[in-house]
Amino acid sequence: MAQDPTKGSTKLRSDRWFAPDDLRSFGHRSRMMQLGYSEEDFRGKPIIGILNTWSEMNSCHGHFRERAQDVKRGVAQAGGFAVEMPSLSVDESFTKPTSMLYRNMLAMETEEMIRSHPFDGVVLMGGCDKTTPGLVMGAITAGIPMIYLPAGPMLRGHYAGRILGSGSDAWKYWDERRAGNISDEEWLGIQGGIARSVGTCMTMGTASTMTAITDAMGLTLPGASSIPAADAGHQRMSSACGRRIVEMVHEELTPDRIITDAAVRNAAVTAMATGCSTNAVVHLIAMARRAGVEFTLDDLDALGRTTPLIANVRPSGKDYLMEDFFYAGGLRALMKQLEERLDLSCLTVTGKSLGENLEGAVVYNDDVIRPLSNPVYHEGSLALLRGNLCPDGAVIKPAACDPKYYVHEGPALVFDSYPEMKAAIDDETLEVTPDHVLVLRNAGPQGGPGMPEWGMLPIPKALIKQGHRDMLRISDARMSGTSYGACVLHVAPESYVGGPLALLKTGDIVRLDVPARRLDMLVSEEELEARRAAWTPPEPRFQRGYGWMFSKHVLQADKGCDFDFLERGFGPAAGEPDIF
Missing domain, CATH: 3.40.50.2300 (Response regulator)
Structure with a gap:
């Protein structure tokens, strides 16, 4: 027996589709029946x-x-x-x-x-x-x-008696493979065991x-x-x-x-x-x-x-x-x-x-979940930086990098694209020392496009073979949450839109001071003004479609990279559909 078409709770939003005795609601109920449902299944x-x-x-x-x-x-x-x-x-x-x-x-x-x-x-x-x-x-x-x-x-991942963590151990063992320390057989074994x-x-x-x-x-x-x-x-x-x-x-x-x-x-x-x-x-x-x-x-x-x-x-x-x-x-x-x-x-x-x-929550292993009196790291996971390289902010994960880089000063080695960087770091003749600061730019929200996870720049192969496994790296990109190392990320404003990172040159001295929350290039303001005047915007990444819309409306990293027209302050959201 069919239900009364006017029956239903007035507070259910779905009743606007199904309850009225009109042509539109007739169509809605009919199409639900087409799917094999009776009114008793969904009405009210x-x-x-x-x-x-x-x-x-x-x-x-x-x-x-x-x-x-x-x-x-x-x-x-x-x-x-x-x-x-x-x-x-x-x-x-x-x-x-x-x-x-x-x-x-x-x-x-x-x-x-x-x-x-x-x-x-x-x-x-x-x-x-x-x-x-x-x-x-x-x-x-x-x-x-x-x-x-x-x-x-x-x-958990497993291989040859070792416990593997997805992402983190991929980066770790890839460096060992680049150094010649991992065989083909081991590499395939890790590949099959890391995500099971x-x-x-x-x-x-x-x-x-x-x-x-x-x-x-x-x-x-x-x-x-x-x-x-x-x-x-x-x-x-x-x-x-x-x-x-x-x-x-x-x-x-x-x-x-x-x-x-x-x-x-x-x-x-x-x-x-x-x-x-x-x-x-x-x-x-x-x-x-x-x-x-x-x-x-x-x-x-x-x-x-x-x-x-x-x-x-x-x-x-x-x-x-x-x-x-x-x-x-x-x-x-x-x-x-x-x-x-x-x-x-x-x-x-x-x-x-x-x-x-x-209420009732209990820690069963206090080495996995430490008490506040015995933390893994005395502060939280992240630190936010400011300075003339990142006036709107940048982020670093001090808990996952070598403490010797908390305060570091060294010459920049700047790359304008990911392919350029990738080719250079595998060149064993690259002139680079552990004190250098690797920099990747044009990898932010608009430059990437989309702010890819390129921020954990690989250690140059020459340094890997010397036994080095960390160095300071800076980019306007992001990095995988499974990544680690002395990586400064989310530099804002990004270089692609003319942020200060766009003005940095290879050889400029960069200074990081995590305790003071500073990231600066040691370049005079006069020189930066001259470079700013000479800078020309790169060509747009997109000419049409979703990518074009993304580029026109995405906010910078410090604002969350939402679209400007979707933020609450842009205007009220559209109301409920009123045509039934």
Whole structure:
């Protein structure tokens, strides 16, 4: 027996599509029936969109087809109706020149998909680096109840009795191969053993950093970010997300009630304590600005100076991986250690406060998750720099580099492109010393394009063969969260738009002083003015399409690299569709 077409809850957004007795709603109901559903399946129930970034080219999300079914089970258990929608899958491994070029595209797609479809709430399925901020940024602006489902880290890598960390050990063993210390057989063995299950990088790279930030901000079920992708607990967490999002719809628990200034600061403190990726800077600022929270590089640096790094997880830590972190108690246990530094009153997707969510959390291995009295590093993971090379800021990860470079002065060796740099560093006749400062420019948001992860410049082959494994490197690019070394990144403004990095010349003396938070070129202001007058802008990277739009509207790194027209201050978001 068909339901009364006027029946339905007035507070469900989806009722605007399905409840009225008019021609448009007749068409909506008819098309749902075409899909095999009866009105009893979807009428008067919260309709939950599952935005799934699964792709056969995204190994980190290889389990998401199955996890979407787990979410659907949970939604049905709670009395909702779930529909799965494909979302742009911006994977880190295969997307060129960088998935960062498409983070904002995913954010736009997420916002518009939510706005234009009859969703009362959404479950966001992501994990690989840019999917987390992209999905969250779009959902913040769309404004309906949302919960984030993190992909989870892969299992530990193994080869020949050695535990391998994805990314970090790839860089490490590649240097040894370049030095002639790794055989073909060993190299193939490492290749096959370093990533042996579904899930994101199991080091504290960008993926685990961003899911931890989202968890700490209150947008995931408590501790969800720590569960390994292959663990049965991940399936249970996924169905729990489905149950909870239905409850959130009834509670009208929207992102603006969760993402506050205090929640952003909680996320920043937690990130610093984990040994977070340098990419956290760009993404956290972008997410905060979408929510109308003014959070700057200086805010992040101030929190970092007073937050010790207590997660002994590679690459900032020395011994452990994310699987060990999970067994040691996971993010809830780490945040329990930080309680005195967090605002425990913040509301979360559970409907409870952060403090309530942390009740009962226990550290099971205090070498993996250290007490505040025995940190891995006395300050947080990142330091923000300023100076005449980076007036709008730059970032370095002191916890992951040789301390002898905290204060360093040396001559610059400047490269204008990645191919130029790559050819030079493999030339064993290159005139370079360990005191040189390698510089790559034209690799920022517009110059890259998209700010690729080129900032961990390879050590020149001649120095590798001499036994050197670190040196100071500077760029307006980013680097992988699994990377390490004395790398200064995100130099702003970027050189491609005429920032001071564009004026640096090979042979100029560069001075880094991490304790003083300074990065300068020791060149007179008169000389810099002459160079500035002689500088000519490079040719545009794009002449059409998305790349053209990206170049015209992307903000600099210190502003989070969002599009100017998508920031909250640009203007109000479009309202609900009013043509039915």
